[in-house]
Amino acid sequence: MAEDRAEGRALVKAGVVVLDCAEPELLAEFYKGFLDAELTDASANRVEIRSADGTRLAFRRDANATPPSWPRPENSLQVHLDFLVDDLDAAERRIVGLGGRPLDTKGAAGPHEERGYADPAGHSFTLRNTLSTAPKQG
Incomplete structure (x- = not known):
């Protein structure tokens, strides 16, 4: 595949994750705050944002968008995002303050604590704690 690369550059680069929704401006505001x-681009039917770490998300208008219904089977998990955070409680307060809602906030067993949420349009996502799991001293 070396012939597919020009001067050490990959032929394909990851682009942007696009979420369909009825109101892209409102959903972009939620993720901008979170x-x-x-904001990096906006048109009548699409809004794109970029976080400080370079993560790019776009929101595309679909007047017939059906919100995901996770954990129910109908319309379940049309897309799922995972975010890494240092402070689950602080991130949860931000999510709820921006209009998101908890889906499953019980700590998962295992090396990484995680919690499930839905954005205002119903897309589910997970927060995973990135802190060390070493036992607390004292």
């Missing part, structure tokens, strides 16, 4: 992101 990710401390900036």
